[in-house]
Amino acid sequence: MRTVRDARETRTGRGAKTKDDVPDAPGEWSAYGVLLQYLRKRAGLNQQQLGDVIGYSLEQVASVEQGRRPAKAAFTVAAERALEAGGVLDALQGEVDRAKLPRFFRNFALFEAEAVSRFEYEPLLVSGLLQTEAYARALFAGHCPPLSEEIIDQHTEARLSRQKLLTRVPLAELSFIIGEEALRNPVGDRDVMREQWQHLLMVGALRNVEVQVMPAACGLHSGLNGPFVVLETKEHQHLGYIESQDVGCVVHDPTEVSAFGLRYGKLRSQALNGVESARLIERLVGET
Structure with a gap:
């Protein structure tokens, strides 16, 4: 005792x-x-x-x-x-x-860890599963209200730990659509962004991962209402997830999740394909 x-x-x-x-x-x-x-x-x-x-x-x-x-x-x-x-x-x-993750995200993280597939649209930031340590740390350091150094460390460690999903066995089918604005938005300094772009190219080369860029010139499209995730569990249940201003919501209603899936399919057709997306990111690396 x-x-x-x-x-x-x-x-x-x-x-x-x-x-x-x-x-x-x-x-x-x-x-x-x-x-x-x-x-x-x-x-x-x-x-x-x-x-x-x-x-x-x-x-x-x-x-x-x-x-x-x-x-x-x-x-x-x-x-x-x-x-x-x-x-x-x-x-x-x-x-x-x-438990290092923000409280609002922990429920979804349970589903994410064992997902069969996971599709995400993120217009303004690089997806957490694709972030480098420096990029993630810069985001947490800019949080309002400010976070303590200890909490920044914990959240960064937890975010990087989630990235095991990229190479977990059995492999999950993963798709990411990132807004061009997210790639050009300077989070941290130039070295942070260069490392982040190079990391996207490396992860996008994995056979179970697809990274697409939504060009800024696309105009009206079905993702303008904000970021979202569509996930399939190992029991083949489909879920959605939306998050804004440190508030997250797991969506279970089949009708709403179906709408997310339709929107994501539309976004995939409007975004640059994998090869074109890689070329755009390579150009960004070359410009720094």
Whole structure:
């Protein structure tokens, strides 16, 4: 059973906080921490000893055990090996990562992780699944109201973790239509944008991924009402997702989801095809 003394283990003078000091820490982080503490005690180690073995400070180990800070994948890999955990910590890592996401997005992220297909139209920004770390970090850094550095780190890590869907086995069928304005909108500096364009070319070359650009000169089209996602679950249920101003909504109604699908099909026919889109992005890279 967890003791107060053990929960407050910390480097002399540092004064680590307890879970009670962080009211909104996700339950997934606390569950992981409780399990980590059990495995550590079973192995006969204190927090300092575990930290020494896996290459983390006592404060970092204490923070994870107390549910104040989420474990990163590298932490879990090291702890699994040191504690002979048998995969139980690794099994929780996906939930830990998902809890780093903004609250409004977490429900949809559950469906997304196991999607059979996922089609997205995004007129103003590069899709989160296609973003580089620098691009994602620049977006979170520009959030209003401002986010703390810790939250920016967590949201960035979670966004990059979602990108496992691009290469997950079995492969999902993925399609992205990005507005030309999104590609020309300078998020971060020129180096950030150049890296982002190059990344789009690399991801677009994957055999299960199609990246299309909606040209700015297209005029009236069915995507002017805003971004949306159409997703098929592994049970072959079709869902929609819309998001604006930090509010997200999973759409279940078959009639509404069908309308999303029709619009997406229309947008695919109006956007540049894959080859033409790649050429446009290559030109952008060449202009920097």
